[in-house]
Amino acid sequence: DVKVTQSSRYLVKRTGEKVFLECVQDMDHENMFWYRQDPGLGLRLIYFSYDVKMKEKGDIPEGYSVSREKKERFSLILESASTNQTSMYLCASSNPGTKNQPQHFGDGTRLSIL
Amino acid sequence: AQSVTQPDIHITVSEGASLELRCNYSYGATPYLFWYVQSPGQGLxxxxxxxxxxxxxxxxxxxxxEFKRSQSSFNLRKPSVHWSDAAEYFCAVGNLYSGAGSYQLTFGKGTKLSVIP
Structure with missing residues (x-):
């Protein structure tokens, strides 16, 4: 079974801090994704990566960056955290090529910026 | 650009009753369509x-x-709801990202389902 692990379930940080959210998948998936989830807005794509060291902007990349140095790990970085980045963050992974491959999600990190 | 509409923010049904959650999408080509469920505090x-x-x-x-192309709909159904089905449900459309041979997902805003015992 696919396992997508997010390093923290809950995280509290202060305004202006640099914040790292980590995600690891164990199925050798090539694609990885970061979403944020807010009540009434559903999930919105922040960034995704389809290969090591590759990244593409999603719908709401402002204020975020990502890093993918190894295939299994995809990090989301808040360079200078702000209160409007308080949210639930979800990581997902998938494989390309085979059309029937869905995205598999981690349990999420609830991030609070004070 | 693709979009997904879930018209019902919150639905309440009695246990044992049938359920239909609505989803309409906007997408130029043949869509990839998904339904995900999220229990409280969990991933999808x-x-x-x-x-x-x-x-x-x-x-x-x-x-x-059921996918209905003429109505641009992909409604989710269950004939008899159980109390454990109480959760939030998300419909999503996949947009093929040709550079990666894979797709991005665009989600609806979700429908929260409550079940009365």
């Missing part, structure tokens, strides 16, 4: 998916969905 679990072929798709936990 895939219920079912449609890529092509039979327009009636069976999923896990007794759910099914």
């Amino acid at each position: 679990q895939l219920l079912l998916k449609y890529f092509s072929g039979d327009t009636l798709v069976q999923g896990i936990k007794g759910f099914e969905a």
Whole structure:
């Protein structure tokens, strides 16, 4: 079974801090994704990566960056955290090529910026 | 750009009653369509998916969905709801990202399901 692990379930940080959210998948998936989830807005794509060291902007990349140095790990970085980045963050992974491959999600990190 | 509309923010049904959650999408080509479920404090679990072929798709936990191209809809159904089905349900459309041979997902805003015992 696919396992997508997010390093923290809950995280509290202060305004202006640099914040790292980590995600690891164990199925050798090539694609990885970061979403944020807010009540009434559903999930919105922040960034995704389809290969090591590759990244593409999603719908709401402002204020975020990502890093993918190894295939299994995809990090989301808040360079200078702000209160409007308080949210639930979800990581997902998938494989390309085979059309029937869905995205598999981690349990999420609830991030609070004070 | 693709979009997904889930018209019902919150639905309440009695245990044992039938359920239909609505989903309408906007997408130029043949869509990849998904339903995910999220229990409180958890990530998203895939219920079912449609890529092509039979327009009636069976999923896990007794759910099914029907793709209707003429109505741009992909409604989720269950004949008899259980209390454990109380959760939030998300419909999503996949947009093929040709550079990666894979797709991005655009989600609806979700429908929260409450079940009365």
